[in-house]
């Protein structure tokens with residue numbers, strides 16, 4: 383490694399590890415491991431293994447995670463652009479596995495950008511329930527939102543908020559909370575030299591103060607009996623075991639659930655049993671810490687208020703977020719009209735808001751355009767609470783009012799916008815669809831030049847017989863463009879020509 387590791391850091395590691403230190407220090411001469419995690423929202427693990435052009439070796443603590451060989455470039459394959467896998471450091475796949483997320487639950491990922499763990503949670507939810515994913519830093523929420531879109535997440539809300547404001551808006555609400563805390567990053571020194579450059583002897587103490595506050599606040603957003611996972615990618619005890627020890631001493635309703643799943647995790651320091659250390663000299667991955675905190679089910683100090691919240695909380699029943707009461711296509715369209723008539727303005731200043739009112743034509747025209755698009759393109763309307771931001775329509779897993787006052791980057795799944803009386807579908811609508819859901823689709827082979835040409839934004843020649851059509855659909859209109867059968871974006875077909883609708887900012891370069 384070119385960068386010199388700080389002497390104070392190495393001395394602390396020596397004191398901490400004793401006879402193991404030499405083995406630990408030797409890992410800095412080794413190449414870090416790389417991995418991908420299969421996005422099961424789009425492809426089953428077995429299918430990806432059949433299709434994979436890379437050699438993949440299973441990661442013991444994550445059933446959807448695989449090591450890639452040195453020199454492999456998974457980001458330079460069309461499957462990456464079709465959202466089939468997320469490129470993720472192997473140890474970073476461990477925390478979500480311990481959160482025990484079940485489809486239909488309400489999950490909060492509090493420190494989420496750029497979204498590695500959020501996309502992992504979304505895959506576990508399988509489109510059912512709710513994922514609220516947040517980051518304090520606005521700039522970082524852009525990558526977070528884009529990753530949710532690339533990976534076809536339908537039930538995610540992206541916030542740019544402080545933990546306190548989220549807990550204030552959602553007291554006692556979430557079944558599961560992940561706190562992948564900002565930290566001094568010592569576990570990433572081998573992989574990221576910038577972390578070394580930023581580190582000073584006082585860095586762990588600075589982060590510890592932040593972590594204490596974030597964890598205490600997160601606990602008030604957890605529902606009775608809920609579970610939290612606290613994780614860091616650092617070695618400093620004051621950011622790890624000490625945070626958990628202190629939390630338990632002030633929160634007697636919580637207990638540590640022993641981390642399970644693999645023999646290669648070491649236990650945490652001191653008498654704190656059950657927490658886990660991932661050491662680079664003991665497993666194939668970088669340094670991490672994680673603790674699972676289980677609430678005992680007793681009433682929380684901050685219970686949900688009994689006013690209007692009761693209705694909106696009930697509006698998203700536990701375990702059944704996408705159940706029939708969320709509406710067939712017709713109900714969804716009707717709700718779209720209601721959402722729009724309320725102005726549909728985002729509260730808080732956000733990338734997505736803008737606070738514009740519907741333009742020309744008014745509400746009825748916008749609703750008609752949306753209905754027409756749904757009939758012509760999907761046949762059946764997707765589920766969700768419509769949220770209009772001006773002419774832009776999202777389907778949210780929560781009623782719009784639940785986000786009032788919060789800086790909302792994405793209130794849900796972006797459907798598209800109305801322009802000159804027509805509904806123009808958004809790219810995230812395409813990436814989250816399965817081919818059978820679209821009236822027209824075409825599949826391009828990853829082995830031909832066509833897939834890359836499409837991803838570069840080029841126009842393609844596609845004979846009519848290659849279009850897959852739902853019975854009764856007309857030829858004209860948007861086509862869901864897939865790569866080996868996995869949705870990647872939109873095109874528009876006419877007379878053998880596929881006009882490219884792949885967004886400029888997403889293109890293959």
Ligand SMILES: C[S@@+](CC[C@H](N)C(=O)[O-])C[C@H]1O[C@@H](n2cnc3c(N)ncnc32)[C@H](O)[C@@H]1O
Pocket residue numbers: 474492493494495496497498499500516517518519522543544545562563564565592596
């Ligand atoms: C370790 S990184 C998260 C990595 C992410 N979980 C993933 O898997 O891709 C920690 C994140 O916490 C964010 N952050 C820092 N302070 C925060 C705070 N007080 N509340 C919420 N997020 C915060 C940082 O901007 C950073 O993106």
